[in-house]
Amino acid sequence: MSNASASASPLEQGSLTGKRALVTGSSRGIGADTVQYLADAGAAVAINYRNKEARAVKLADAIREQGGTAITVGADLTDPESVRSLFQTIADEWGGLDILVLNASGGMESGMAEDYAMQLNRDAQVNVLTSALPLMSSGSRVVFVTSHQAHFIRSTPTMPEYEAVALSKRAGEDALRALLPELTEKGVEFVVVSGDMIEGTITATLLNRLNPGAIDARKEAAGRLYNVGEFAAEVASAVVDPIPADHTRLVGDVSSFEPISE
Template sequence: MYAIDLSGQSALITGASRGIGSVIARRLADAGAAVAINYRSRGAEADAVVDSIRNSGGHAIPVPGDVSDEAAAEVVVKSAAEQLGRLDILVNNAGINRDRLLMRMSVSDWDEVLSVNLRGTFLPTRFAVPLMVRQRYGRIVNISSVVGLSGNPGQANYAASKAGQIGFAKAVAREVASRNITVNAVAPGFIEFEDTGGMTAGLTDEQRQQILTRIPAGRFGSADDVAAAVVYLVSPGASYITGQTLTIDGGLIA
């Protein structure tokens, strides 16, 4: 096994002020990449991520902006590329959920989730791809979910957005493969992390045990499990992998 070295590369991670996004940013920085920490409203938390990376000897910058807004997304991508000198890696991580059964789901519940999760993937990718085409190199990873593959009651909007990220990755991968750009997705299952709790937040002990019986690995995943997959997919060793979805779920939907 070889150590992954991303020295000299630059990465933009959307929605990276906390949760999985912040851990992905830290792991990319650990591998040597300079990272841009995008956030919409959690400036203090984004600054804390930037400081932690810098204190560990890495290079990080904060880049504010709502990536579901066209003008703001363009500024986010261009700002990251200009400040870091280039843009090699884009991780589309920004996402929200508004869980309700379909018959109680409002149009605003639907629109907001699709806007942040799917439009917020399309727009940064739309502005990043021309930069990557010109340099004939790029790595794009969408943070989807197993819910986008299996569905889940009460999450029709979330599942649709996450399935859309997977289809989007497959289509764009075919468009840009000849320019040495790969586009993939990762689909986490039940992931725990310290700052927000992840998909296991709010579960009772009984619910946790019921879910664990469905996971062959016998445990919930960690944000590091997801980050490790992302670091691999953007590494030189994954240069022949594109249009794929890597499921990080301990065998839940195998």
């Protein structure tokens, strides 16, 4: 079961009743907890996974047992045909989409193509959003999840082991921001949620394996790091909270990062 089930929901019960939400990369971790928060608030949720079907099905079953509505949709987001099938499923099941949380990311996995980080963190993000837009109407919202290490990479260097991923995620954020005029014209809202390193994530585990002590050092510099459930609560809140003027919600300590101008 996700950490969210043990934490107070950041959203009012019933506040998302009638809303339809897709969270990419949501069979585990931050995505799974975000799904649980949205479902607890009444949203019908689509749980997207690449190869963790059993985890996705378990989460969907738990949500249904609690009286919620959930479907599972497998898709490799770097494969356009797979993305097309994903949104066809959502169109067939729901007829539309109100909330899109772009949570899926990667690039530190072994055995992937050299440009996999850019394929997933930039190209796939743009393709998923543009594929979702025909299903979204005025008042819908898109939330892009990133890290301070990526968001601030143009002004603050990150650890070498994470640099390629950070650069690709920042490229993805920039490419999504370039779509803001189109989103605004359609009435679709957009917000970036950027957080510090999150304890308990796969990325943090891999980084600490490659650079022992890295997470402890970052925790000491920041004072504290959010855990998965806490950060997911911030992502879920971004679904309903007012959009900041710069479309960016910064979570956790930012004193170590040089500001950038969007």
